[in-house]
Each structure stands twice: as structure tokens, then as C-alpha cells.
Amino acid sequence: MRRTSFHGWPCSIARTVDILGDGWTLLVLREVFFGESRFDGFIGTLGIARNTLTDRLRRLEEAGLLERRAYQSDPVRHAYLLTDKGRDFFGVLAAINAWGDRWQSGDEGVPTVLRHTACGHDTRARVVCSSCDEPLHHEDVTVRTGPGFPPRLLDDPAVRARFPAGEDAGTGP
Structure with missing residues (x-):
């Protein structure tokens, strides 16, 4: 179903x-x-x-x-x-894997390890800002409406309170 x-x-x-x-x-x-x-x-x-x-x-x-x-x-x-x-979806799986390694691995350690073949080192995914390369943490990010957000939804005051209009932010991603 x-x-x-x-x-x-x-x-x-x-x-x-x-x-x-x-x-x-x-x-x-x-x-x-x-x-x-x-x-x-x-x-x-x-x-x-x-x-x-x-x-x-x-x-x-x-x-x-x-x-x-x-x-x-x-x-x-x-x-x-x-x-x-x-x-292009690989980064999503790598991020899920990194979270699972941190929070779901037992005392025996992580079940699989990602190795970056270009440099030969073991690695894990990190989510970083596309502009400054600093790690992204939820407390350091705000969400605003983008060009694809339906204008009709902005008539709802609760939506406007959660998602400020995009004009106040920089140039975007």
C-alpha cells in the first residue's frame, strides 16, 4: 500500500x-x-x-x-x-553513515570504514558551509523561504513566523 x-x-x-x-x-x-x-x-x-x-x-x-x-x-x-x-546521493549516505558510526556503533567499533582513495586516508562525512567551509551545526543555521516556496503559504502567519522572507539574507547557496 x-x-x-x-x-x-x-x-x-x-x-x-x-x-x-x-x-x-x-x-x-x-x-x-x-x-x-x-x-x-x-x-x-x-x-x-x-x-x-x-x-x-x-x-x-x-x-x-x-x-x-x-x-x-x-x-x-x-x-x-x-x-x-x-x-550525487552518495554524500547523503555518507552523512547517515557518519551519524550511525557515532551514535549506533557498539563497543566493538564501527562496522565499515570509508577510505578516501585520492589521499589514502580513512574518512567520514562532514557537513560544511559551501561558502566558508566551517562545519554546519543546527544552532548556527537559520531557514528562510527560497524562490520555490509557494507564495500562497506565506499568507499564513504561522508560516511567516517560522520562515522569514528571503530578502534579508545574502546571495544564497
Whole structure:
């Protein structure tokens, strides 16, 4: 059963949740980033039900994060490969991984380690300001409406109180 859609919401987080939907979708993406691309491989590594996997792969393909390419013709079998949009999602997974390493790892330590091949060092994701490279913390950030925020919602005083109009801020991202 399909849940309520957040597709039209004026919030990038809600719209992203609309694509991801649940934990299986994130785990499928994780496996693709780790090198898996075949249906049976996902079944083997995740233990996911075939119908659930079919739904998640279809959702990721429709959203433009994965593309399906035939690698065998008789019977037809497909590999699921990251698109540019899908590759751009890596930072999100790396940030989730860093949070999980900090707050969900047991006494035995982190289960996986990211290694930056360019410099050869182990690393973890950090969220930094795109202008000054300082780490971003929630207490150091304010949210304002952007050009895509629906003007009709600004008629609500509660919305105006939560999201000041964008004119007072700098040039944006």
C-alpha cells in the first residue's frame, strides 16, 4: 500500500523522503554504492523479498537515481547502475553513515570504514558551509523561504513566523 505522497510539498527533505520511502530503499542504494548491481545480488546481500526489491528498484529508476541496463539476453537480466543524480546521493549516505558510526556503533567499533582513495586516508562525512567551509551545526543555521516556496503559504502567519522572507539574507547557496 502506497503511503501519502510528499512530492508537491515545499520542502526538499519531504520530497526526498517521497523517493526514499523506507529503509529498504536506502539499503538498496548502499549496496549499489558498495558495488552490487544485480537483482539476485541484492537478494543475497540484503535478504529482501523479491516483490519489495522490485518495487524499490522501480521507484529509484523512476526517480532517476538508477538506470537499468540489460547484461544478458536469454533470459533478459538487468544491472542497476547509478545515474549522475544517483551518484550525487552518495554524500547523503555518507552523512547517515557518519551519524550511525557515532551514535549506533557498539563497543566493538564501527562496522565499515570509508577510505578516501585520492589521499589514502580513512574518512567520514562532514557537513560544511559551501561558502566558508566551517562545519554546519543546527544552532548556527537559520531557514528562510527560497524562490520555490509557494507564495500562497506565506499568507499564513504561522508560516511567516517560522520562515522569514528571503530578502534579508545574502546571495544564497
